[in-house]
Amino acid sequence: MSDRTDARGWLVVPAVVIVGVLFVYPVAWLLVRSVTEPQLGLQNFTKLIEAPVYLKALWNTIIISGAVTLLCVLLGYPIAYAMAHAGEQLRRFLIFIVLIPFWSSILVRTFAWMVLLQQKGLINKTLVEYLGLLETPLTLIYNRTGVLIGMSHILLPFMILPLYAVLSRSDPSLTQAAASLGAPPVRNFLRVYLPLSLPGLLAGSVLVFVMGLGYYITPALLGGPGDTMIAQLIEMQIADFGDWGLAGALAVILLLGTTTTFLLVSRSLIEGVR
Amino acid sequence: MSALSSDRLWPWLRACLCLAIVIFLIFPMVIVVIVSFSSAPFLTFPPPGLSLQWYRKLASLPVWFDAISTSAMIMIPSALIATAAGTAAAVGLARGRFPGASAIASLIMAPMVVPVIITAAAMLGVFRSWGLQGTVLGLILAHATLATPYVVFTVLAAMRLVDQQLESAALTLGATHWRAFWRVTFPLILPAVLSGLLFAMVISFDELVVSIFLSSPTVRPVTVQMWSDVRGDVDPTIAAIGALLLAFSIGVLLLETVLNRQRTHPFAARAEETATQAAP
Numbered sequence: 169m170s171d172r173t174d175a176r177g178w179l180v181v182p183a184v185v186i187v188g189v190l191f192v193y194p195v196a197w198l199l200v201r202s203v204t205e206p207q208l209g210l211q212n213f214t215k216l217i218e219a220p221v222y223l224k225a226l227w228n229t230i231i232i233s234g235a236v237t238l239l240c241v242l243l244g245y246p247i248a249y250a251m252a253h254a255g256e257q258l259r260r261f262l263i264f265i266v267l268i269p270f271w272s273s274i275l276v277r278t279f280a281w282m283v284l285l286q287q288k289g290l291i292n293k294t295l296v297e298y299l300g301l302l303e304t305p306l307t308l309i310y311n312r313t314g315v316l317i318g319m320s321h322i323l324l325p326f327m328i329l330p331l332y333a334v335l336s337r338s339d340p341s342l343t344q345a346a347a348s349l350g351a352p353p354v355r356n357f358l359r360v361y362l363p364l365s366l367p368g369l370l371a372g373s374v375l376v377f378v379m380g381l382g383y384y385i386t387p388a389l390l391g392g393p394g395d396t397m398i399a400q401l402i403e404m405q406i407a408d409f410g411d412w413g414l415a416g417a418l419a420v421i422l423l424l425g426t427t428t429t430f431l432l433v434s435r436s437l438i439e440g441v442r
Numbered sequence: 443m444s445a446l447s448s449d450r451l452w453p454w455l456r457a458c459l460c461l462a463i464v465i466f467l468i469f470p471m472v473i474v475v476i477v478s479f480s481s482a483p484f485l486t487f488p489p490p491g492l493s494l495q496w497y498r499k500l501a502s503l504p505v506w507f508d509a510i511s512t513s514a515m516i517m518i519p520s521a522l523i524a525t526a527a528g529t530a531a532a533v534g535l536a537r538g539r540f541p542g543a544s545a546i547a548s549l550i551m552a553p554m555v556v557p558v559i560i561t562a563a564a565m566l567g568v569f570r571s572w573g574l575q576g577t578v579l580g581l582i583l584a585h586a587t588l589a590t591p592y593v594v595f596t597v598l599a600a601m602r603l604v605d606q607q608l609e610s611a612a613l614t615l616g617a618t619h620w621r622a623f624w625r626v627t628f629p630l631i632l633p634a635v636l637s638g639l640l641f642a643m644v645i646s647f648d649e650l651v652v653s654i655f656l657s658s659p660t661v662r663p664v665t666v667q668m669w670s671d672v673r674g675d676v677d678p679t680i681a682a683i684g685a686l687l688l689a690f691s692i693g694v695l696l697l698e699t700v701l702n703r704q705r706t707h708p709f710a711a712r713a714e715e716t717a718t719q720a721a722p
Contacts, residue, residue: 177538382557
């Protein structure tokens with residue numbers, strides 16, 4: 169290759185400047201606050217460990233993200249499976265169906281759940297008035313249930329798409345071979361199909377879990393006081409208390425959480441393949 | 443259960459399950475649209491009748507008009523900046539040869555990976571001291587930063603599919619690098635560039651978290667206006683604005699699909715890439 173080909177590398181400069189100045193520098197500035205404000209030291213982190221409010225929120229964050237990941241696996245697998253094995257037209261239709269929520273504003277979707285889950289919302293009306301299954305309406309909003317339903321709905325496409333990518337490339341001859349050797353459908357699925365889809369399942373789970381850790385809008389609108397997550401704490405520290413040190417410390421923890429999840433999983437995958 | 447009946451039951455069960463999940467995915471959006479046409483004076487479902495009253499109310503309130511025009515004023519420049527910078531970076535990453543290229547690629551992709559609440563808090567902290575907080579310019583720059591990695595991703599995927607030999611052929615025939623790029627490579631990646639532009643537009647228009655932190659009472663994009671209303675007294679006006687937001691993003695998605703009918707969807711490709719990276 170000639171030198172002039174190399175020169176095209178300079179085209180990355182505008183994007184690097186934009187991301188460097190407007191993103192990397194601010195994030196670094198925020199993370200540094202955690203050990204410099206109000207003075208140099210680890211006081212913000214000790215404050216976090218000592219206050220049950222903060223520990224509760226950290227715990228909530230992990231539990232909610234974990235539960236949402238599990239729900240997305242359960243809801244995402246059948247759809248991804250159907251997409252991978254459907255005919256061309258149905259496949260296109262399903263991809264489009266999955267992409268619509270993927271594209272729609274998180275706020276609008278969360279608002280939709282506010283309408284559906286409220287005391288006199290469609291779900292309660294159906295259960296109480298139309299079907300008469302219940303005497304009193306269920307409390308589905310401003311609690312954990314609301315957060316889990318809303319977040320699973322919003323994060324589901326991030327489970328389906330990587331899973332679909334792996335399933336659509338899986339070799340049908342393997343399950344056919346197992347079937348011809350007499351494996352019943354359920355065992356064939358559990359012993360042959362499922363293990364083959366593990367990379368997609370893991371990629372989707374990591375994506376959903378990590379995105380769940382930093383969620384702000386949905387828990388803020390659908391959750392109750394007991395469902396505060398780490399992102400809401402960060403917002404509160406800044407908007408209500410102006411405590412940039414504590415906000416920085418929470419940001420450090422959130423960032424550590426997301427990066428360790430990524431690293432742990434890519435490592436376990438490498439070992440799993442070996 | 444005998445093998446015969448489970449053979450019959452399986453596909454049927456699977457179809458029902460899938461239908462239920464498809465409804466779960468789509469239903470909430472349908473509800474918003476239906477409620478926005480409600481004739482009831484308050485938020486209720488199913489609505490007793492249909493009317494356009496909430497859209498009329500929306501049009502009569504200057505606060506929403508201001509919010510929509512603020513959003514448009516932010517969206518157009520930020521999408522253009524992101525598309526220009528992102529396309530250039532994608533070409534640079536695909537064709538340039540320089541040390542640390544993969545590190546630079548991860549740097550550019552970082553805004554896509556870091557939780558947006560951190561980005562929002564960080565930008566507020568720094569933009570305040572630069573006098574950018576609560577300004578349209580601040581929001582333009584913030585949204586451009588958020589959207590750039592998506593453009594890079596989309597265009598980079600297309601660049602990898604372009605046969606380098608086409609460009610080499612143009613060079614052999616005496617074209618300059620500049621001309622070979624614009625006349626040969628660029629037309630080939632143009633659909634991806636347009637997709638990138640559309641993504642950037644939707645990212646800006648639907649963005650909420652960073653906008654909450656960087657907006658002010660006078661500079662308020664439509665999502666932030668909706669956010670503050672949702673937390674107060676919820677009425678079907680919000681459903682009307684929500685339906686408009688949905689119409690915008692789904693319209694753009696349709697446009698993108700028509701534009702790239704042959705190509706696999708970049709986000710499906712992205713998911714695939716994530717999966718392959720995770721599984722070495």
